[in-house]
Amino acid sequence: MSKIKPRVLKGFRDYLPTTMIPRQKMLATIEATFQRFAFVPLMTPALELLEILKGKYGAEGESLLYSFEDQGDRQVALRYDLTVPLARVVAQYGELTLPFRRYQIAPVWRAEKPQRGRFREFSQCDGDIVGSADMAADAEILQLACSLLDDLGVANYTIQVNNCKVLSGLMRRIHVDEGVAEAGVLRTIDKLPKIGREKTEELLKNESGLSSEQVAGIFEFLSIEGDTDEKLRKLDGLFVDGGGRQGVDELRQLFRFVRALSLDGLITLDLSIARGLNYYTGTVYEAFLRDLSGIGAVMGGGRYDGLIGVFKGQEVPAVGISLGIDRLLQGLVELKLLEESRSVAQVLVTVFDAESAPHSARIAQDLRRGGVACEFYPGAAKLGKQFRHAERAGMGWVIVLGPDEQAQGKVQVKDLETGAQEAVPEKELVGYLSGRVG
C-alpha cells in the first residue's frame, strides 16, 4: 500500500489525549469561574479580512500574520489574538449593551520562528469588560484573576499591577519622546526581570539611545520601595500633574477595591510591569505562580481604551485578562494539581466471546445509564489482551462475563489495583461500582 507520510506542519502540534484530558478539566474549571463572574461566551471566525487585523500589532506582529488571498480575491488572515476580533464585534453589533463582559477560548496563529515552548498555533483564553472606564472594572478583572487561580487549586500566587500612564509620565519626566521611542524603552524595561539590570541599562543606552541621566531616572523610579501605600505616596511626590498624576490616582482607586476585597496580600504594585503590547492605556498586570516562578507569567492583561474606537469611530473603554493556557497547564501538572491521564473511564467491560458480546454491550449500557463511565471492548479478543488494554489506559476495574456468570445473572468484577475479584449480580453492578469509582 503506497502511503503519505503522516506529519504536522513545522511549529504546529497535536494535543494527544494524555494532554487533552487534564486540559479539558482545567478549561471546564476556568469556564465555570468566568460564568460565575457573569462573563458570557463569544465565538468569532478564525479568518478575518486582513484590513481588520492590519495596523494593530506593530510592524513585527504584522509580519507574523498568516495572510493570503481567498478564492474570491479577498485579502484574508488567520486571527492573531482574540482582542481585535472582540473590538470588531463590539463595534459591529448594536444589540450588545454595555457594559459587556465576554470570555473566549480559541486558537490564534502567528508565523513565529518555532522554538522550545513557542508554537505557531496556540490557544488564548481572554475575558474582557467593555464599556467602563471605572477602576471598578479593573478591580473586577483582578478579582476574577484571583478566583481563576483559587478555583484551579493554586494556593501560592502573586499578581503584580502597574499603570501605563505612570510609566508614560516617567518617560515625559526624563524626556523620552512619545510613540516609538517610548514603546522601545518600555519593551526593554519589561525584560528587566529576565535579563537583569546590567543588560537592561546597556539596551536602554545602545538601542534606545538614552543618556546616563535618563537611565538613572528610570532606575531611581524602579527602585521605589515599600508596601503599596508607601509606593503610592512616593509616586505622589513624583507626579504632580498630567498623565502620570492620573495614573497614580487610578492606582489609588484600584487599590481601594483590592483592600475591600482582602486581596492586598496577593495583589501588589510593581512599577516594573510594562507589558509588551502597545495598545494598553492604563492598568497593566501579570500573575505568577510563586512555586514556579521560572515559567513566567501565567496570566496578564490590562486596560486598552483606544482599540475599539478604531472600528466604532468613538472611544469605548475596555479592560481584560488573558490566560496562557499552555503555560498554566504545564504549571498545574508540575504542581500536581492536575494529572496527565490516558483514560476518562475507570471501568472496562470485556467481551468473553462473539456469542455473548451483545450481553456485554448491555452491561456497558446499564453502567452508563447509571452514571458510571466505562469502555466496552469492541470485539472478542483474548481476555489477556483486553486486560492489558485496561492496564495501559490506567483503568481500575475490569468486568468479565464468563458463561458461568452469565448463567447466574452475575458478572466478575476485578479490581486491577488489588487484584481482588468478586462476582456481583448484574442488577447490583451500578451500585457496586458507583461507590468505588471516583
Added chain:
Amino acid sequence: MSKIKPRVLKGFRDYLPTTMIPRQKMLATIEATFQRFAFVPLMTPALELLEILKGKYGAEGESLLYSFEDQGDRQVALRYDLTVPLARVVAQYGELTLPFRRYQIAPVWRAEKPQRGRFREFSQCDGDIVGSADMAADAEILQLACSLLDDLGVANYTIQVNNCKVLSGLMRRIHVDEGVAEAGVLRTIDKLPKIGREKTEELLKNESGLSSEQVAGIFEFLSIEGDTDEKLRKLDGLFVDGGGRQGVDELRQLFRFVRALSLDGLITLDLSIARGLNYYTGTVYEAFLRDLSGIGAVMGGGRYDGLIGVFKGQEVPAVGISLGIDRLLQGLVELKLLEESRSVAQVLVTVFDAESAPHSARIAQDLRRGGVACEFYPGAAKLGKQFRHAERAGMGWVIVLGPDEQAQGKVQVKDLETGAQEAVPEKELVGYLSGRVG
C-alpha cells in the same frame, strides 16, 4: 476618529452570546456523554500540509479547500473535516494503543458558495472507534448516538442504518461499474428522500446513464419492506455471495446488538441510506428528530476501513459518528429543549456611589465564593440605568446597597419578576439567593 468598517468575511459568522450560551450547554452535555462512553479528547491543528488533505474528498471537495503557500513556501490548507486529521494522528503516533476511541469538537473550513444555513466555517463534532472491524464497535457507536440524543432531552428520534457493502452488491447485480459510476449512482440514491422518486429516476437515467432495467432493479431493492428481520431475510435471497452477502451478515450481527440493547424501536434498517462520502466501506447511518424532520439528519456516520491505511501503509478499520452541531442546536431550540439567553448570571450587584463601590464589590465576591453567579456593575451609573441593564440581560434579582442598608449591614434584594424588595443581612445573602436562583 477615522474608522475601519467592522464586518466579517462573506460566508463566515460571529456567534454572539445569545447563541453561544445554549450552544455551550449543549456541548457540555455532549462532551459528558462522550466521556461516559470512554471517548477521550483530541485536538489537531487547523492547518495541515496540503498533501495530507489531498485526494481524500473527491474533486469537488478538494476545490473547496482553503489552501495557500505559507511563509516557508509550504503548501498548506485549513482542515476540511476531522476524520482525515484523525487518520493522520493514528498513523503518526505509535503510543496510541488500539482500539482507540476519541472525540473532537472543532471548526472546519470549506470555501462553498454561501447560502442559507451553509457557511464556510462550521463546527464538527466527531467520535470514532479505531482499530476494530467487529460490529461490536458499530453497535457501540449507535448506542452512543442514542445516548447523545437521550441526554440532550430528545424523546422522539430515529436512526436509520444501512451497509455500503449491500449497496455495492446491488450495483454489481445490476451491472454498474465499481468506482466513479457506482459513486454517482449512490449519490443520487442518497438524494431520494429530498427530490422524490421521479426526479431520482431521471437523474439515474440521464446523469448516470442507467437503463430502465437497471433503474427498476434499484427501486425493486429500495421497496423491500417489513421490519428489520423481514428485510434481512429478503436480502438473504438477493445476495448469496460476494460483498453483498458480507454486508447482509454485518447488518444481521449489528442488529443482534441493537436488540440486546433494546434499541430496536429507535434504530431501523433503511436500504436507501447511502451517505454522500466515498470513504465509507460498511455500516452507514443517519439520525433524525421525528418532530422536526424538515431540518434533515442531525447526526450521521459509518465505517471507513480504508482511510487510515493511506497514512499507515496497512489497513486499520474504523467507525465513527459526526454531529451537525449547528443543526442540532437549531433543533433543540425549536423543540424548546434549550433556550437562547443573554446572561449566565441571575443576579446584578449594583453600585450606589463611588464611595461605596468597593463595598459592593465585596458583596459580589461573597456571592461568587458562595457559588452564586453574579454580575457586578462596574461603575457608579444612575441606579435606573443599572436596573435596565439587569432587565435587558434577563436577570432575576438586583442587589442595592444604599447608605442606610450599609449602616445596618444589610442589602436590598429586589426580585425583578415580582417587583418585591426585601432587606437581607449581608451574612445571610448567599443563603437567601442560592435558595432562589436556579
